[in-house]
Amino acid sequence: MSQPSATPTVERVDTRHRYEILVDGKRVGLTAYRDRGEQRVFHHTEVDDAFTGQGLAAQLVHEALTDVRRSSKRIVPVCPYVAKYLIRHEEFNDITDPVTAEVLEWLNAELG
Template sequence: MSEPHDNPAKSRFELVEQGETAIASYEIDGETITFTHTIVPPALEGQGIASRLIAHALGEARTRALKVRPECSFVAAYIERHPEMQDLLA
């Protein structure tokens, strides 16, 4: 099982599993990170990949003292389901 990582050159967090790459794209403006969309390849759906990816991305936002703007519906739903992450909201 691989670990999620930031790919700042492509402005996205990535998680590679089974030769497929799930991504969470973002834009950073000052002290705010806006998650624009999350994509999980069909072969990886239903395995918790998106949740692992977003949990990591939000942890990185916290470490970097960034506020989060969840334009991506998955990220917004994840934060809603995890009250401990709601303090990150911009």
């Protein structure tokens, strides 16, 4: 298991519809989203196997959700990891919308 030698950083990469977490400038994880009006629909989160167990996914999702709040958008947690994170972090309840059949249909069309 790799140990990060630098403080991980999170960047929003709008052109790729995702937030990335970087260690020593290398992308080691991401959480992907699509924007639907005022909603940011999170649909996938992953961290490279070599970096699991270090809390990077939690840091990534926390910073992504904090950015959503700053952007005055709302969270829709289609991604199971984001949904699980939100259960433990109620501070985002006020900006979280439920996953509906309509959202899932829209997301499937967006992702092709």
